[in-house]
Amino acid sequence: xxxxxxxxxxxxxxxxxxxxxxxxxxxxxxxxxxxxxxxxxxxxxxxxxxxxxxxxxxxxxxxxxxxxxxxxxxxxxxxxxxxxxxxxxxxxxxxxxxxxxxxxxxxxxxxxxxxxxxxxxxxxxxxxxxxxxxxxxxxxxxxxxxxxxxxxxxxxxxxxxxxxxxxxxxxxxxxxxxxxxxxxxxxxxxxxxxxxxxxxxxxxxxxxxxxxxxxxxxxxxxxxxxxxxxxxxxxxxxxxxxxxxxxxxxxxxxxxxxxxxxxxxxxxxxxxxxxxxxxxxxxxxxx
Amino acid sequence: xxxxxxxxxxxxxxxxxxxxxxxxxxxxxxxxxxxxxxxxxxxxxxxxxxxxxxxxxxxxxxxxxxxxxxxxxxxxxxxxxxxxxxxxxxxxxxxxxxxxxxxxxxxxxxxxxxxxxxxxxxxxxxxxxxxxxxxxxxxxxxxxxxxxxxxxxxxxxxxxxxxxxxxxxxxxxxxxxxxxxxxxxxxxxxxxxxxxxxxxxxxxxxxxxxxxxxxxxxxxxxxxxxxxxxxxxxxxxxxxxxxxxxxxxxxxxxxxxxxxxxxxxxxxxxxxxxxxxxxxxxxxxxxxxxxxxxxxxxxxxxxxxxxxxxxxxxxxxxxxxxxxxxxxxxxxxxxxxxxxxxxxxxxxxxxxxxxxxxxxxxxxxxxxxxxxxxxxxxxxxxxxxxxxxxxxxxxxxxxxxxxxxxxxxxxxxxxxxxxxxxxxxxxxxxxxxxxxxxxxxxxxxxxxxxxxxxxxxxxxxxxxxxxxxxxxxxxxxx
Numbered sequence: 155x156x157x158x159x160x161x162x163x164x165x166x167x168x169x170x171x172x173x174x175x176x177x178x179x180x181x182x183x184x185x186x187x188x189x190x191x192x193x194x195x196x197x198x199x200x201x202x203x204x205x206x207x208x209x210x211x212x213x214x215x216x217x218x219x220x221x222x223x224x225x226x227x228x229x230x231x232x233x234x235x236x237x238x239x240x241x242x243x244x245x246x247x248x249x250x251x252x253x254x255x256x257x258x259x260x261x262x263x264x265x266x267x268x269x270x271x272x273x274x275x276x277x278x279x280x281x282x283x284x285x286x287x288x289x290x291x292x293x294x295x296x297x298x299x300x301x302x303x304x305x306x307x308x309x310x311x312x313x314x315x316x317x318x319x320x321x322x323x324x325x326x327x328x329x330x331x332x333x334x335x336x337x338x339x340x341x342x343x344x345x346x347x348x349x350x351x352x353x354x355x356x357x358x359x360x361x362x363x364x365x366x367x368x369x370x371x372x373x374x375x376x377x378x379x380x381x382x383x384x385x386x387x388x389x390x391x392x393x394x395x396x397x398x399x400x401x402x403x404x405x406x407x408x409x410x411x412x413x414x415x416x417x418x419x420x421x422x423x424x425x426x427x428x429x430x431x432x433x434x435x436x437x438x439x440x441x
Numbered sequence: 442x443x444x445x446x447x448x449x450x451x452x453x454x455x456x457x458x459x460x461x462x463x464x465x466x467x468x469x470x471x472x473x474x475x476x477x478x479x480x481x482x483x484x485x486x487x488x489x490x491x492x493x494x495x496x497x498x499x500x501x502x503x504x505x506x507x508x509x510x511x512x513x514x515x516x517x518x519x520x521x522x523x524x525x526x527x528x529x530x531x532x533x534x535x536x537x538x539x540x541x542x543x544x545x546x547x548x549x550x551x552x553x554x555x556x557x558x559x560x561x562x563x564x565x566x567x568x569x570x571x572x573x574x575x576x577x578x579x580x581x582x583x584x585x586x587x588x589x590x591x592x593x594x595x596x597x598x599x600x601x602x603x604x605x606x607x608x609x610x611x612x613x614x615x616x617x618x619x620x621x622x623x624x625x626x627x628x629x630x631x632x633x634x635x636x637x638x639x640x641x642x643x644x645x646x647x648x649x650x651x652x653x654x655x656x657x658x659x660x661x662x663x664x665x666x667x668x669x670x671x672x673x674x675x676x677x678x679x680x681x682x683x684x685x686x687x688x689x690x691x692x693x694x695x696x697x698x699x700x701x702x703x704x705x706x707x708x709x710x711x712x713x714x715x716x717x718x719x720x721x722x723x724x725x726x727x728x729x730x731x732x733x734x735x736x737x738x739x740x741x742x743x744x745x746x747x748x749x750x751x752x753x754x755x756x757x758x759x760x761x762x763x764x765x766x767x768x769x770x771x772x773x774x775x776x777x778x779x780x781x782x783x784x785x786x787x788x789x790x791x792x793x794x795x796x797x798x799x800x801x802x803x804x805x806x807x808x809x810x811x812x813x814x815x816x817x818x819x820x821x822x823x824x825x826x827x828x829x830x831x832x833x834x835x836x837x838x839x840x841x842x843x844x845x846x847x848x849x850x851x852x853x854x855x856x857x858x859x860x861x862x863x864x865x866x867x868x869x870x871x872x873x874x875x876x877x878x879x880x881x882x883x884x885x886x887x888x889x890x891x892x893x894x895x896x897x898x899x900x901x902x903x904x905x906x907x908x909x910x911x912x913x914x915x916x917x918x919x
Binding site for chain 1: 568584649678682683686687689690691692698700765838851855870874879880881882883884885886889891893894896897899900901904906912919
């Protein structure tokens with residue numbers, strides 16, 4: 155026997171990602187994550203209401219800085235995320251295989267997820283041109299509309315543990331929003347590993363905050379939170395959408411309802427524009 | 442003081458023909474309600490009864506939705522965009538032809554000065570139909586995919602402050618995109634919407650494409666909760682907007698909301714002060730302050746506060762309050778007794794909380810609903826008059842020292858509909874415009890509207906945009 159196979163592996167502690175740090179849940183709770191065959195994989199943090207609130211504070215604090223970056227700079231950082239993921243392809247593929255994907259499918263999903271960051275990275279400095287306009291008003295005014303980020307977005311991620319996650323995360327932050335993401339409940343480990351990538355990609359702390367735990371426990375607090383501007387319900391089962399939308403009405407959050415998604419299809423621009431406000435500025439023209 | 446003596450110049454009311462009572466407009470016909478209830482619509486300037494209006498029941502609403510569905514499936518949905526466009530152009534033209542009549546009717550029913558209904562509301566109404574008519578056959582070029590589809594039947598509920606203009610903002614884009622509509626005007630201002638029904642008939646618009654159901658909150662609720670509609674578009678209070686958002690939760694209905702505001706109008710020390718005063722006056726006294734995007738909080742830089750307020754008081758003393766049909770009138774009647782109560786209550790709260798109230802000497806007519814232009818100084822951010830939408834001719838004045846403080850105070854509200862900036866410095870305008878969390882920023886101007894210009898709020902001022910290319914999205918399945 156080689157020495158290598160006798161060596162006891164050093165396992166990773168899977169924690170939350172809040173404000174750029176990796177805390178355990180303040181509640182001290184965790185839950186068991188198993189592989190597709192039911193074998194123990196890890197004790198993931200089971201985030202509490204307090205963790206969710208901390209994550210929202212971190213996201214709010216990060217909003218001014220992130221939305222104030224130049225689009226070019228945000229694009230650079232999103233591309234950097236792709237670069238950092240590329241170096242961890244094997245690790246992501248292993249985690250996806252543990253979650254039940256076959257070898258080829260796992261590799262394909264990791265590659266697609268990396269490529270998705272590249273696709274969105276390029277949008278950062280083009281979205282304004284595509285979604286904005288100079289408006290030909292009937293009078294001596296210059297009038298233009300620009301897309302702006304909404305603020306803090308809560309994202310209930312779909313169960314597609316990596317490509318689904320990246321596909322909902324990237325369009326939210328590319329325009330300058332910050333977010334709190336509730337990872338897939340049965341397969342949260344790739345989300346935590348993705349957080350490690352984000353932490354080393356020059357993404358400012360707090361732009362993305364990742365919570366793992368019970369979706370049904372966390373989603374209602376986020377839907378009702380008064381300092382969240384918008385809600386992406388991508389990973390919410392149909393029967394839970396109504397109550398969450400009702401809670402979101404309290405401060406008139408913008409809600410993106412879940413719909414059937416093929417995550418490997420062309421993403422289009424809809425997920426980006428869903429989290430943009432349009433601001434219109436008027437100024438007189440004269441001498 | 443004054444160079445010219447005042448002499449009344451009333452617009453003749455003979456151009457309008459108000460019927461004693463109105464039925465509902467459903468499926469291209471005037472139909473009687475299934476219920477018995479009617480209410481009186483009054484002229485807010487005289488309290489005279491203008492007409493009896495039908496309070497549509499849930500059964501009436503159902504009938505209207507059914508008519509709209511049939512028209513959507515059989516006629517309007519399948520119709521080529523270029524044909525829909527021509528109907529909308531026709532409507533725009535008829536509005537232009539009848540604009541004097543409509544302006545007078547709007548002033549009688551709403552209380553707004555004829556100068557505004559004639560020079561602002563009606564030209565914008567016609568322009569809105571004209572603008573969206575042109576989109577009807579160009580939707581594939583709007584950036585929403587190669588073949589964007591309509592949603593179906595839209596239920597639309599509009600407020601009383603710009604009755605016909607809000608109707609245009611709702612109906613024109615909906616029809617251009619291929620939807621049919623059931624529209625409920627506000628209960629105190631139904632007359633121009635009912636006249637618009639006649640215009641649809643003059644234009645030979647296919648029956649059921651536009652349906653008008655009158656009534657109050659219950660009728661509105663029946664409409665937005667009707668399972669047969671695909672889209673809700675609402676303009677009104679944030680409070681009702683919340684209720685509608687809750688009722689639409691868990692359904693497949695699309696929703697756009699244009700709600701309240703508490704806009705900051707920010708005046709810097711280098712602003713052209715006389716222009717700024719005009720802008721401040723226009724910002725809060727236009728349409729009696731019944732404007733969701735009114736500049737109801739004046740934020741003025743401390744160094745020029747005294748001078749600006751002196752000039753503002755002088756200017757306010759020249760405002761003529763009175764007969765909406767008088768072409769001299771600047772501030773007309775408050776739309777309803779209920780709204781007058783609200784303005785009085787909040788103004789009283791302003792005094793009670795310690796702000797200093799001032800109005801110019803101002804004789805108000807003995808009948809009708811009136812409120813003198815009012816200025817509050819010494820206002821703190823915590824005062825109700827700095828936080829709550831008054832929706833009347835009441836301005837709250839706050840001061841600031843630095844641009845950062847101006848941004849902080851301007852954004853310190855759950856609303857985010859509009860904002861104003863007054864300064865001669867271009868870079869500061871753009872710096873402010875970037876930081877103000879509001880859907881519309883007027884720089885060195887205020888309360889300007891155009892069909893080509895997207896309008897709508899951030900935060901609790903609602904979501905979705907009306908106007909421009911962006912306004913199409915609310916009525917397309919994208």
